[in-house]
Amino acid sequence: MSDLHLDSLEITNFRCFDHLVIEKLGRVNLIVGKNGVGKTCLLEALLVYARKADPRTLQMLLAHRDEFVMGEPVNQADIDLFASLFADSLKNLFFGRILALGKTKAAIGNKKTSKIEFGLDAYSVEGDNTGRIKSLRILVPEEYELAENMQVRLTVDENSTQKLSMSLLRLDQVRKLLPKSGDIIGNIFIPTTGLENNILGDFWDNIALSDLEVEVTKALQIIDQQIEKFAFVKNPPFRYPVIKRQSDAAPMPLRSFGEGLIRILGIALTLANAKNGILLIDEFETGLHHQVQADLWKIIFRLANQLNVQVFATTHSWDCVEAFQEAAAEDRNEEAMLIRLQRKKDGSGIEAESYNERLLGMATRQGVEVR
Amino acid sequence: MARIARTNLSQILLVEGKNDYHVLLSLCKHYDLPETFKIIDKEGVENVLETLEAEIAGSSNERIGVIVDADTDLKARWTEISSILARCGYLPPEAPDKNGTIIPHDRKPTIGVWLMPDNRLPGELEDFIAFLVPDKHSDSLWRHATQSLSLLPASPTRFPDQDRSKAHIHTWLAWQREPGKPLGQAITARYLDANAPDAQCLMQWLKTLFVQAPETLST
DSSP, rough: OOOOSSSSSEEEEEEEEEEEHHHHHHSSEEOOTTSSSSSSHHHHHHHHTTTOOOHHHHHHHHHHHTTTTOOOOOOOHHHHHHHHHHHHHHGGGGGHHHHHHHHOEEEEOOOOOOOEEEEEEEEEEEOOTTTTTTEEEEEGGGGGGTTTEEEEEEEEEETTEEEEEEEGGGHHHHOSSSSOOOTTTEEEOTTTTOOOOHHHHHHHHTTTTSSHHHHHHHHHHHOOTEEEEEEEEEEEEEEEEEEEETTTTSOEEEGOOOHHHHHHHHHHHHTOOOSSSSSESSSSSTTTHHHHHHHHHHHHHHHHHTTTTTEEHHHHHHHHHHHHHHHHHHHOOOOOEHHHEEEESSSSSSSEEEEEHHHHHHHHHHHHOOO | OOHHOOOOOOOEEEESSHHHHHHHHHHHHHHHHHHOOOEOOOSSSHHHHHHHHHHHSSSOSSSEEEEEBBBBBBBHHHHHHHHHHHHHOOOOOOOTTTTEEEEEOOSSEEEEEEEESSSSSSHHHHHHHHHTSSTTGOOOOHHHHHHHHTTTTTTSSOGGGGHHOOOOOOOHTTSSSTTTTTTHHHHHTTTSSSTTTTHHHHHHHHHHTTSSOHHHHOO
């Protein structure tokens, strides 16, 4: 078994987590817990880590929750407005929604090593006459009032070394901000609503006629044994998935067969494209019957191991936990981990409790409630 | 029996067999203990210990009690339980408390452990029940049962030696006014003395674990 991307997780000052430590992660992790304990926030933190706090990812997360709502800037005034709105809305990513310039940092990563840290800093910027930056220096708060050429920039540190500093005024240049599939291969977040057809279409292009296409077809057959093949067809500007069933003469749009198939296609196709990366699935069970979930987990355990993908999924449903337990019991690599987020007994924040396969097996045999 | 109907209680008592279950039920009824906890028969000590570990990580319980037999080696049984607790982050004492052990934790369920018969001697539920036989040493039927057991001929179908106390109590019960009552009913029928010191001690442990206010536990 190859090493996991993250064998533990420590999150500081991100979203609802003041400070959260998960001592041990598995290759396939199911996150459970009551509403409002931060299951989706945990996935967001993992995405920020995996994409090294890429500003486009930060913006996508804010936009996804309607915390940053603005279209493409078209002129300089727009760009200025964009930068100030973005700087302001960034605070939503920090604990307590407080972001103090130069002071507040969010950190996400492995407990011991490998952390991504980000925040806003004030810089003193010196440029040459062509506008190229000659020198950049982070100002301490005491210097703010006196500094000339001060500029607010996003700072991203990787393992305490500065990785990126980016002017918010230039964010529009790294945009086409909504990520294209090319950007997100390897580290993919599947929201409850699923991914768009165009992104899935690009994923299909990457695996068409390969062994992985066969694996995805097998996943679809969990629901419908009649499915022989699937493909994406184009009707510009749209692309959509179609399937060919034994009993049908012609291919049919996959979406006409209901929610379950499109969910399975989304998960399996994305997993097939996440090689050596991290796959995040919000509300795994959406649209899926219990027995289907168990069979899908089995495929996920196998492919995640084969492709060196680390999987994190959330769920509310007892069905989903049972299906996960069932698949984990059959998994030979001992790679499943169930993680429950819960409020601390003393009310001082959120903590995580983990079940490895051994403990999960014990809970299953003894009928112990793990959600 | 109303005690088992309530399923959403956040306090559970795990026992290893149906006899333990019925004895506890009868004693709780006799002592009029409020129904603040659910008694669960896990059918075997392995299941009790596995459930204990899973429930500690589980989401449902504030306090968990376990009652298991010490069997032939009390120290070994205690080591088995305390190593599970230590693995879960508890600080169990080196030896069990003679009045029943209670181990709090600042963010996990409070754990109570009772080793049958009395947290000191090796033995099992039936040894505890023997403590409840009224005026045992002058009881002619008890003494006769003792004598009969010592005179039993060897036989391939005879019970193994460690079950001697089991044979003793059931022999004695077979000779009561209504022969052959199971252990729990023998308490209700008052063949057995529910007010014996050892029964009081067990009930006090249960009260402290499940009935007292949480703040008194940590002290």
